[in-house]
Amino acid sequence: MRIGVVADGEGGGWMQEFDGPGPVRRVDDLARAVGEAERDGPRWVWGATEDVYPAFLRAGVRLGRCHDTALTEALLLGREGRHGEPSSLGAAWARLHGLPVPEDPVHPLGKGVLAQPALFEADRSTLPPGTDRLAALAEVHADQERRLAALPAGMRLLAAVESAGALAAAEMGHDGLPWRPDVHDRILTEVLGPRPPAGQRPPVLAELAARIGEAVGREVNPDSPAQVLRAMAWIGHPVESTRAWVLERVDHPVVPLLLRYKELARLHSANGWAWLDTWVEEREGPGGLRLGRFHPDYVVGGVVSGRWATRGGGALQIPKAVRGAVRADPGWVLVRADAGQLEPRVLAAVSGDAALAAAAAEDDLYARLAARTGGDRERAKIGMLAAMYGQTGGVAAPLLAAMRRSFPRALEYVDAAARRGEEGGTVRSWLGRTSPVPQGWGAAVAGPDGERRRRAHGRFTRNFVVQATAAEWALVLLASLRRRLPPLPEGAGIVFFVHDEVVLHVPREDAARVVRAVAEAEEHTRTVLFGDTPVRFPLAVAVARDYASAQGPA
DNA sequence: TTCTCGAGCGCC
DNA sequence: AAAGGGCGCTCGAGAA
Numbered sequence: 001m002r003i004g005v006v007a008d009g010e011g012g013g014w015m016q017e018f019d020g021p022g023p024v025r026r027v028d029d030l031a032r033a034v035g036e037a038e039r040d041g042p043r044w045v046w047g048a049t050e051d052v053y054p055a056f057l058r059a060g061v062r063l064g065r066c067h068d069t070a071l072t073e074a075l076l077l078g079r080e081g082r083h084g085e086p087s088s089l090g091a092a093w094a095r096l097h098g099l100p101v102p103e104d105p106v107h108p109l110g111k112g113v114l115a116q117p118a119l120f121e122a123d124r125s126t127l128p129p130g131t132d133r134l135a136a137l138a139e140v141h142a143d144q145e146r147r148l149a150a151l152p153a154g155m156r157l158l159a160a161v162e163s164a165g166a167l168a169a170a171e172m173g174h175d176g177l178p179w180r181p182d183v184h185d186r187i188l189t190e191v192l193g194p195r196p197p198a199g200q201r202p203p204v205l206a207e208l209a210a211r212i213g214e215a216v217g218r219e220v221n222p223d224s225p226a227q228v229l230r231a232m233a234w235i236g237h238p239v240e241s242t243r244a245w246v247l248e249r250v251d252h253p254v255v256p257l258l259l260r261y262k263e264l265a266r267l268h269s270a271n272g273w274a275w276l277d278t279w280v281e282e283r284e285g286p287g288g289l290r291l292g293r294f295h296p297d298y299v300v301g302g303v304v305s306g307r308w309a310t311r312g313g314g315a316l317q318i319p320k321a322v323r324g325a326v327r328a329d330p331g332w333v334l335v336r337a338d339a340g341q342l343e344p345r346v347l348a349a350v351s352g353d354a355a356l357a358a359a360a361a362e363d364d365l366y367a368r369l370a371a372r373t374g375g376d377r378e379r380a381k382i383g384m385l386a387a388m389y390g391q392t393g394g395v396a397a398p399l400l401a402a403m404r405r406s407f408p409r410a411l412e413y414v415d416a417a418a419r420r421g422e423e424g425g426t427v428r429s430w431l432g433r434t435s436p437v438p439q440g441w442g443a444a445v446a447g448p449d450g451e452r453r454r455r456a457h458g459r460f461t462r463n464f465v466v467q468a469t470a471a472e473w474a475l476v477l478l479a480s481l482r483r484r485l486p487p488l489p490e491g492a493g494i495v496f497f498v499h500d501e502v503v504l505h506v507p508r509e510d511a512a513r514v515v516r517a518v519a520e521a522e523e524h525t526r527t528v529l530f531g532d533t534p535v536r537f538p539l540a541v542a543v544a545r546d547y548a549s550a551q552g553p554a
Numbered sequence: 555t556t557c558t559c560g561a562g563c564g565c566c
Numbered sequence: 567a568a569a570g571g572g573c574g575c576t577c578g579a580g581a582a
Contacts, residue, residue, distance in 0.1 A: 463571035
């Protein structure tokens with residue numbers, strides 16, 4: 001059963017069965033009505049999950065399945081070579097009617113914990129005022145179903161898991177990652193010294209800056225690449241940039257100071273006290289414990305490859321240094337599941353390379369690679385990454401040649417994708433997500449920089465076929481896992497997701513069942529995507545009180 | 555003063 | 567070792 005939903009922006013709305021003879025139902029309490037109808041397990045149809053689902057979550061209503069027309073429209077447009085065209089409900093409807101297509105609404109950038117959660121979401125459908133929004137939704141949905149039916153079955157699955165991902169993303173944003181402000185503060189203080197007044201350098205950074213000045217014989221702001229560049233020239237060690245790996249090659253006492261400064265300044269500016277103030281919502285726990293939540297604002301499908309992006313807060317770039325602050329509430333635990341070596345396993349599965357698949361049947365793929373190519377594990381890994389990323393020079397060259405000899409089919413798969421890209425063509429993920437052609441391709445490759453740009457785009461499409469398929473593996477896993485979780489108390493469940501790993505926050509007594517659900521989801525994901533492939537996608541599962549100690553070996 | 559851009563580096 | 571893919575975020579510098 002499919003039920004279309006439109007909110008009126010005041011807590012009520014309209015509902016209608018889309019695949020039955022159901023009449024339009026007007027309800028004053030939409031969350032409640034939706035929650036009741038959820039018992040029949042429908043697939044909810046709406047314009048944008050991020051516009052409607054958070055309000056349902058705030059009302060305590062969780063839903064199983066949906067069809068997000070904006071996300072689906074974007075997938076279909078991409079498939080038609082129309083990346084970047086507006087995909088909102090209003091845009092899709094306007095195209096159906098030959099009307100001017102409105103721009104997509106601009107989502108307000110992350111505002112942190114100070115932002116008031118809107119009581120009611122504004123209408124961001126971009127439908128013209130006065131349009132029958134439910135009828136428009138029905139039209140767009142029917143059109144999308146028709147277009148999907150004409151495509152390979154993978155696209156249907158892709159649309160379903162993209163939509164499921166949107167549900168999961170909203171739930172993670174709602175529940176939040178348990179984050180202990182006191183632990184974060186302790187970590188910062190240990191390496192930076194006590195918190196300074198706003199706008200000032202922490203003591204350790206101030207001291208490093210002073211010592212850098214002494215080492216070069218003049219005052220220099222280490223935060224300014226231009227000043228550092230001048231300072232290096234001044235002391236007789238000119239460098240082309242101030243990147244860490246460039247500075248590392250210079251033998252001068254100022255270098256270790258600069259490198260240390262960079263590292264700590266990064267921590268301070270990106271994930272220091274200001275970040276903590278802005279992004280971690282603090283609440284009082286039992287016994288005066290300072291508990292907190294970091295609410296990631298995921299952008300599903302925000303990357304062309306299908307990876308997610310985030311808006312504000314940098315949820316996908318939380319540095320390892322502060323992960324100790326991610327700590328389960330008393331009596332609860334974190335369950336972390338990490339897909340190791342996902343991308344080479346994906347390549348083994350999609351390319352059908354028997355030798356690589358045999359290696360990918362093992363827990364440590366790289367060790368098997370090394371045995372096969374006759375090198376050590378570390379070099380086998382570099383060779384594999386070079387194959388997937390398009391690196392050709394340096395130490396990678398001989399390793400790449402070894403890969404090509406041992407895994408010709410896998411290499412041919414990514415080489416073919418690279419050739420397509422260099423010719424200005426598109427490539428597709430396993431389920432059918434399509435790569436974009438850069439704006440102004442013809443002129444760009446005709447210009448003086450043309451050859452370089454061809455090669456760059458070839459590296460992009462080479463990587464796309466792997467990265468985009470890895471992203472959909474993760475989407476299927478997420479979708480599968482959230483449907484398999486045992487009943488859990490409010491606020492428990494999946495709380496974090498980063499490309500190839502997922503973290504759950506659950507009461508300790510539920511951990512064992514959750515771990516079993518993860519194992520089932522892993523098996524289901526492999527089968528749904530790749531059938532009876534010998535390739536395995538092992539998830540390393542750890543149950544721990546804090547995220548840092550749930551990190552597997554690197 | 556405000557905006558935009560590149561440099562640089564965090565994550566996968 | 568540095569002709570390696572994808573991002574987001576912060577800062578300084580220069581433009582407006």
